[in-house]
Amino acid sequence: MTKARSSLISIDATPYYHCVSRCVRRSFLCGYDEHAQQSYEHRREWIEKRLFALAGAFCIDVCAYAIMSNHYHVVFHINADKAKHLTQHDVIERWLAFHQGPSLVQRFMQGDELSEAETERCGEIIEVWRERLTSISWFMRLLNQHIASEANREDKCTGHFWEGRFKSQALLDEKALAAAMAYVDLNPVRAAIADTPETSSFTSVKARINAIENDKTDVEGLFPFVGNPRENMPEGIPFQLMDYLELVDWTGRQCREDKCGHIDNRTPEILNRLGFDSVEWLDAYKHEEKGTLIGTESSIKDALPLLGRKRLCGFRLPAN
Structure with a gap:
């Protein structure tokens, strides 16, 4: 049953959300369509350009994104304080x-x-x-309407391009945020489109790695990493960038070797800080798209009244 967007997105519950939009039927967002024998690879640039343009206007930050052949993922941060001071x-x-x-x-x-x-x-x-300007619904509307119009014009057709409303998940704590971002950044690796994060085109992790290689600390248009939570903390993602990249690399190797049951003995520091062990982390990563709320049981319980919901639902992450 379709839920009201107000029960899925509330800045009082959390500023972080994972959103997904999928194309209808066999429509291709980008990539190569073997059925039609036609390349739509250039559409990746459409959505990336539009995504960053909207992020520059809205008070909504892009934490992570991945543009796939028939869908795309984005992790957003709603910057309510920024909007108040405009x-x-x-x-x-x-x-x-x-x-x-x-x-x-x-x-x-x-x-x-x-x-x-x-x-x-x-x-x-x-x-x-x-x-x-702090509404993810308005942001996604302007993103999806633009891409649908451009694609239909190029395909010389009319009608629905997107499967329906975009899917959103509330990320209620740091564990949920880390799991969602890694899940998004590793989409091409999981789909066997890329071998490593640094070769995963049109993803936030590749953009961040490219910036490091060019001696830059931040990527224009992406919410920056600002380190562990502390007093007088600047706006940004509450992890160290290098810890996150190590985490993504480690998780990607586990995904490819998961059928053999192999778990790397080396665990990134960020896992210890967030209270995960390697088995718990992989379980959270694999179940990332399940449910509309993601967080520890206490985080979910705290968020329910803010979202106008009573039933304890969503994917529950282990507590520290």
């Missing part, structure tokens, strides 16, 4: 980057004299836009 002009400029604004707002931007009623109405419109 000026009215900032909000307008960001929203109008992808929309046509009413003449009233255009007059406001031009500095025209407005009546008291017009000023009040303009302020109301701006506050609605401010709220939408």
Whole structure:
């Protein structure tokens, strides 16, 4: 049964979400369609470009992404504080980057004299836009509508391109965030499209590795890693980047060798810090797409009233 988006996404429960959109029937987002004998590889650039453009306008950060042949994954961070501190002009400029604004707002931007009623109405419109700049639903709408329109125009057809509403999962704690990001970044490896993370095209992990190779600390458009939680912590993902890359590499090797039951004796430091042992980590990774809530049992219980839900559901990660 379809759940209301308000019961799946709530900034009060968590700012982190894993979202997935899949193409309808045999439609190809990108890659090579053996059935049609046609390459759609160039569409990867469409979605990556649109993803970063929207992230630059919205107060929503991209933590991880992977663009596959008939679906894509994104892990988002909703930056509510950033939205609160935007000026009215900032909000307008960001929203109008992808929309046509009413003449009233255009007059406001031009500095025209407005009546008291017009000023009040303009302020109301701006506050609605401010709220939408933190909405994953609006972000995904603008992303998917654009890609669907471009693909249908190229295919010279009409109708649905996407399977339906995008799927979203609330990531309620650091364990859930780490598992979701690794799951997303390792999609090409798991699908046998790439051998290693650094050869996984159109993924966030490849972009981060390329930045390191070019002596850069951050990737423009991606939420940065800022290290372990501490006082006066800057905005970013609460892990060390090198710990995360080691974790992804280790997890990828376990996935390929899982049928042989092989578990590497070396465990990345981040696993110890998050309270996982290697078996627990792999279990969380393998079940990443199950359920709409992911976290420890206590995290899920705390989030239920914030999401307007009563039943204890979702994939439960082990507590420390």
